[in-house]
Amino acid sequence: MDHMKKVGSSSCNDGVLLRMGLNDNKAGMQGLDKEKINKIIMEATKGSRFYENELKKDQQVNQRIEKMMQLKEKITTQQLLKAQLQVDKLVIELEQSRNLSSTIVHIDMDAFYAAVEMRDNPELKEKPIAVGSMSMLSTSNYHARRFGVRAAMPGFIAKKLCPHLTIVPLNFEKYGKVSKEVREILTEYDPNFMPMGLDEAYLNITEHLEERLNWPEDKRRFFFNTESATEKDKDDINMSAKCNEGGYSFSPVLFEDNTPLMDDHPEQRDRSVENSVIFGTSAEEVVKEIRFRIEQKTQLTASAGIAPNTMLAKMCSDRNKPNGQCRIAPERQAVLDFLKDLPIRKVPGIGKVTEKMLKALGIVTCSELYQQRALLSLLFSESSWRNFLDISLGLGSTHLEKDGERKSMSTESEINTAEDQYNLCRELCRDLAQELQKERLK
DNA sequence: ATACATACC
DNA sequence: TACTGGTATGTAT
Numbered sequence: 001m002d003h004m005k006k007v008g009s010s011s012c013n014d015g016v017l018l019r020m021g022l023n024d025n026k027a028g029m030q031g032l033d034k035e036k037i038n039k040i041i042m043e044a045t046k047g048s049r050f051y052e053n054e055l056k057k058d059q060q061v062n063q064r065i066e067k068m069m070q071l072k073e074k075i076t077t078q079q080l081l082k083a084q085l086q087v088d089k090l091v092i093e094l095e096q097s098r099n100l101s102s103t104i105v106h107i108d109m110d111a112f113y114a115a116v117e118m119r120d121n122p123e124l125k126e127k128p129i130a131v132g133s134m135s136m137l138s139t140s141n142y143h144a145r146r147f148g149v150r151a152a153m154p155g156f157i158a159k160k161l162c163p164h165l166t167i168v169p170l171n172f173e174k175y176g177k178v179s180k181e182v183r184e185i186l187t188e189y190d191p192n193f194m195p196m197g198l199d200e201a202y203l204n205i206t207e208h209l210e211e212r213l214n215w216p217e218d219k220r221r222f223f224f225n226t227e228s229a230t231e232k233d234k235d236d237i238n239m240s241a242k243c244n245e246g247g248y249s250f251s252p253v254l255f256e257d258n259t260p261l262m263d264d265h266p267e268q269r270d271r272s273v274e275n276s277v278i279f280g281t282s283a284e285e286v287v288k289e290i291r292f293r294i295e296q297k298t299q300l301t302a303s304a305g306i307a308p309n310t311m312l313a314k315m316c317s318d319r320n321k322p323n324g325q326c327r328i329a330p331e332r333q334a335v336l337d338f339l340k341d342l343p344i345r346k347v348p349g350i351g352k353v354t355e356k357m358l359k360a361l362g363i364v365t366c367s368e369l370y371q372q373r374a375l376l377s378l379l380f381s382e383s384s385w386r387n388f389l390d391i392s393l394g395l396g397s398t399h400l401e402k403d404g405e406r407k408s409m410s411t412e413s414e415i416n417t418a419e420d421q422y423n424l425c426r427e428l429c430r431d432l433a434q435e436l437q438k439e440r441l442k
Numbered sequence: 443a444t445a446c447a448t449a450c451c
Numbered sequence: 452t453a454c455t456g457g458t459a460t461g462t463a464t
Contacts, residue, residue: 054454133455200451354449
């Protein structure tokens with residue numbers, strides 16, 4: 001009868017918009033005229049190969065949803081009750097093993113590439129800019145986000161949304177350099193910190209916090225950067241000092257409750273006490289210190305999240321962006337409060353597709369995810385529903401994986417056997433075939 | 443076992 | 452004109 005037509009057409013517009021329309025999930029994109037923006041995006045994209053392909057993918061997702069809904073219909077009250085008991089048994093176990101003893105920090109540079117480009121070219125400040133090309137943007141500054149311009153959007157569409165947009169080409173070498181500067185700071189707080197790309201990192205500062213308790217104030221004192229360069233990085237600082245003369249000011253946000261802010265004496269260049277600030281021993285203070293040092297060293301701001309595990313820390317760092325920080329206290333209730341009305345889409349690992357599938361089940365927030373735990377255990381694979389359960393309980397990794405022990409590299413004797421050469425050749429042919437197929441699609 | 447899909451930066 | 456490319460992990464066949 002009307003088998004997949006219903007899902008196909010009724011949620012088609014909705015689905016395609018979800019897939020191709022504006023994703024206002026990112027910081028700085030609240031309260032935009034989404035209707036208008038989506039109209040422009042759709043007009044620019046309609047009829048393209050890309051659009052057709054996305055349509056097809058969306059249909060596939062719809063079919064997956066249809067399958068899931070059929071499965072759901074067949075579930076009896078009995079089965080659901082049984083599932084509820086089993087899942088709740090697991091919930092008790094998980095609760096018992098809940099670990100709130102680690103302090104994990106997620107550091108996220110604000111609009112990183114765009115911020116670097118603005119720092120190095122003051123002309124760009126005050127203007128909406130994006131970094132990338134007409135084909136693809138890597139990031140945009142907050143000004144551009146007001147127009148709906150965001151990362152992963154092609155530049156030519158962004159130009160339609162914001163005709164005055166300046167697109168700066170990528171300069172990875174530069175971003176890598178800045179990233180290295182930031183990492184030099186981070187490693188002091190956790191030598192095993194885990195970088196995620198150039199602009200993000202996780203730190204486990206549990207040990208640092210313990211040691212820090214016994215530190216004298218002098219070890220927690222940091223100086224405002226002045227025109228004179230520090231021993232290292234002379235070149236970089238000289239270059240940026242030029243940009244500063246006009247009136248670069250240090251973020252006031254950091255010092256709401258820290259008094260010694262002295263913007264009246266820019267001529268003071270020595271490392272005098274008035275030119276310094278002392279940070280406390282709490283996790284918040286540590287993170288303020290990290291952010292202060294990053295800003296002093298690079299003139300760029302970062303946002304941060306502090307929480308008992310990586311998942312929560314990441315979501316936390318998003319909360320007060322840009323140039324802010326947020327902490328979830330290491331208490332079960334604080335974790336649950338944070339999750340209560342949080343849309344599942346905010347959770348790392350939950351993207352458009354999973355969002356849509358769960359929405360079909362009436363699940364939008366993390367609390368709803370928890371309420372439906374029994375049903376989910378019957379509809380999804382074990383790894384999926386257990387992941388959903390972890391999310392809804394606010395559980396995540398409390399330590400940072402060392403990727404030290406990768407799968408051992410093949411030794412030279414293993415590489416050059418005839419068999420391996422044959423396999424390599426086969427793989428290359430397969431890849432080539434794949435490429436060709438992709439091309440045909442275009 | 444392999445291809446295909448989802449998600450992240 | 453033009454919708455990334457690399458990596459990790461999960462799903463489907």
